[in-house]
Amino acid sequence: MGAAEPVEEKKSDGGEVKEENEEKEEEEMKDVEKGEVGFQERVVESNNYGEFQLSRMQRLNPSNPLRIVINSATRVPTASPSQRPSQPHAQPPPPPAHAQPRSTPAPTPQQPSVTTLNSRAYTDRISLFLFLLHMVAAVGLVCFLIFKGIQGLIQASESVKTKEKRVLQFYLPQVEAASFLSITLALAWQKAVREWPLFMVHFILWSSFLMSLSAGILLICFQQPATEGIGVCFIAFAIGNGLYACWVTTRIKFCCTILMKALEPVSKFPGLSQPIYWMLGAGFLWMSLWILAVIGALNFYYPPLIIIALGFSLAWTAEVMRNVANLTVSRVISLYYLRGMQSNTQFCFQRALTLNLGSACLGSCFVPAIEALRIVARGLNLLEGEDEFMFSCAHCCLNIMDSIFRYGNGWAYVQIAVYGKGFVKASQDTWKLFERQAMERIVDADITSAICFLTGVCSGSICVIVVAAWTARLYQNFTATISLLAFFIGYLMTRIAMAVPHACVSSYYVCYAENPENRLFDSTINDRLDMIKSGRDVVVPTPRVPRQFTAT
Numbered sequence: 001m002g003a004a005e006p007v008e009e010k011k012s013d014g015g016e017v018k019e020e021n022e023e024k025e026e027e028e029m030k031d032v033e034k035g036e037v038g039f040q041e042r043v044v045e046s047n048n049y050g051e052f053q054l055s056r057m058q059r060l061n062p063s064n065p066l067r068i069v070i071n072s073a074t075r076v077p078t079a080s081p082s083q084r085p086s087q088p089h090a091q092p093p094p095p096p097a098h099a100q101p102r103s104t105p106a107p108t109p110q111q112p113s114v115t116t117l118n119s120r121a122y123t124d125r126i127s128l129f130l131f132l133l134h135m136v137a138a139v140g141l142v143c144f145l146i147f148k149g150i151q152g153l154i155q156a157s158e159s160v161k162t163k164e165k166r167v168l169q170f171y172l173p174q175v176e177a178a179s180f181l182s183i184t185l186a187l188a189w190q191k192a193v194r195e196w197p198l199f200m201v202h203f204i205l206w207s208s209f210l211m212s213l214s215a216g217i218l219l220i221c222f223q224q225p226a227t228e229g230i231g232v233c234f235i236a237f238a239i240g241n242g243l244y245a246c247w248v249t250t251r252i253k254f255c256c257t258i259l260m261k262a263l264e265p266v267s268k269f270p271g272l273s274q275p276i277y278w279m280l281g282a283g284f285l286w287m288s289l290w291i292l293a294v295i296g297a298l299n300f301y302y303p304p305l306i307i308i309a310l311g312f313s314l315a316w317t318a319e320v321m322r323n324v325a326n327l328t329v330s331r332v333i334s335l336y337y338l339r340g341m342q343s344n345t346q347f348c349f350q351r352a353l354t355l356n357l358g359s360a361c362l363g364s365c366f367v368p369a370i371e372a373l374r375i376v377a378r379g380l381n382l383l384e385g386e387d388e389f390m391f392s393c394a395h396c397c398l399n400i401m402d403s404i405f406r407y408g409n410g411w412a413y414v415q416i417a418v419y420g421k422g423f424v425k426a427s428q429d430t431w432k433l434f435e436r437q438a439m440e441r442i443v444d445a446d447i448t449s450a451i452c453f454l455t456g457v458c459s460g461s462i463c464v465i466v467v468a469a470w471t472a473r474l475y476q477n478f479t480a481t482i483s484l485l486a487f488f489i490g491y492l493m494t495r496i497a498m499a500v501p502h503a504c505v506s507s508y509y510v511c512y513a514e515n516p517e518n519r520l521f522d523s524t525i526n527d528r529l530d531m532i533k534s535g536r537d538v539v540v541p542t543p544r545v546p547r548q549f550t551a552t
Contacts, residue, residue: 117335119420120355127365127423128358131320138313142293145306149296160299167295170475171482175291177470178463178486183280185459185490186497190276193455193501194266197259201252201451205245208454211461213238218465219483222472226480234461241454248447255447257524262508263501265336272500275328275349279321279496287489290314311488318492319364320357322499323413327352327360329503331417337511337520338418352417359416359423366408366423371449373401406431410449413503414510433513442528448505452498456491463490 122128152164193200216234219227266272290310297306331348335341352360376397411434412426421429434440463486471479512521 124358127362131361145293145296152299182490182493186494190497198256208458209241215461215464262504271345322496323360325499327417333507362423456494459494460487460490
């Protein structure tokens with residue numbers, strides 16, 4: 001009877017320690033989304049656990065029954081034969097209670113997932129440094145050009161003053177109006193796509209065709225060489241847009257199904273659009289200063305070169321803003337799929353602006369170029385035929401596409417946001433996931449990126465129609481310049497807002513490829529794969545290698 005009491009006391013003490021450890025693990029998993037628990041804290045805690053147990057045991061009285069039981073687990077028992085029948089009942093429980101937290105690494109399999117989800121390393125630091133250096137130079141140039149513009153209004157000759165006043169009167173109001181209109185259209189597109197995805201996919205495909213065609217016809221009607229040239233470009237794009245809308249008819253149904261399923265978790269995160277509002281607000285302020293800098297460039301040396309440099313700077317900055325929003329939404333949605341977490345949108349946005357900003361900067365340079373190469377690859381694949389030169393060009397371009405796409409693609413933002421990987425590493429790992437699940441043909445045939453692109457084109461065309469008609473009545477000489485600028489602004493603003501549906505679809509595909517057995521996914525992609533393998537559904541893939549070479 002005397003030996004039974006220490007056993008009960010030891011069990012209760014081990015139960016309390018176990019409950020404390022479970023509570024600590026639950027708190028740490030909750031803190032992953034807040035970024036409050038790091039790898040070093042967990043390592044220190046696990047190393048000090050045994051020392052704490054040892055120091056507590058040393059403070060026990062030698063006659064304490066608990067210390068007798070603990071020592072019996074590590075020393076050779078010297079009990080008398082009369083005590084041996086009761087000792088086996090007291091000895092078996094202690095070794096599992098004390099050996100399990102020390103010897104068996106129960107939390108070890110979960111350790112990498114916890115630490116990598118909360119990585120503190122900056123990704124792609126060289127790209128981050130170059131972008132920050134570029135922003136410092138851009139801000140300095142914009143401020144200097146604004147100063148030159150004000151100086152021209154105050155101290156310049158009468159001819160320069162008259163020129164700048166004309167620009168402020170007939171140029172600035174239309175561009176600011178285009179900025180307001182583009183923000184309104186951007187938010188309206190995003191809301192409509194989230195509410196009616198099935199209808200909006202068809203509507204975007206054909207409205208972009210009609211709006212770009214209308215803008216081109218309107219510009220040609222002004223009968224000026226500059227407006228006619230821009231109008232022809234709009235009409236040519238509209239023809240290509242219409243052909244593309246007819247070509248992807250067989251993909252629309254599956255695209256709508258994935259889009260509806262990918263947007264389902266958005267309702268669980270009411271603040272998911274908040275980063276979009278911040279990016280649109282920052283973009284509007286920066287574009288307003290940028291427009292004033294363009295006006296000031298007219299009063300400085302080499303205005304065309306300066307304006308072109310400002311244009312490239314604005315394009316890169318706006319693309320980085322879009323990818324920051326993409327990373328934020330991707331982390332929120334992906335952690336919901338992979339871990340069932342209700343992530344803090346504000347923390348994810350803060351993380352995208354700091355730790356993952358370098359990857360956003362690098363991807364902003366490469367992904368648009370890669371998407372353009374995909375279009376060229378499709379075109380060359382259609383031209384491939386009897387012409388040996390065109391055949392060689394198509395083969396070379398497709399091989400380049402195959403290698404580039406593995407080292408840089410738009411799907412990489414999901415793993416950048418979740419695991420904190422670099423852009424190239426995330427692109428490689430993401431494509432390996434697609435290859436492991438045999439999903440290459442499905443993701444190649446996805447048209448979500450094209451839908452977001454055409455949404456920006458549609459907004460830009462609407463801005464062109466409004467601003468061109470307005471400018472033609474006030475000062476027709478500015479019509480071509482303002483039309484190009486209005487299209488540029490409308491396109492960039494809309495692409496920032498459309499980062500939400502784009503990131504949701506990307507997260508759906510990548511998270512499914514990582515864990516197809518997740519209960520949050522249904523059999524939509526699996527059924528599609530079965531139909532493709534059985535030949536019941538035909539998917540037109542992105543051209544990579546000609547059939548003549550794959551056959552051999």
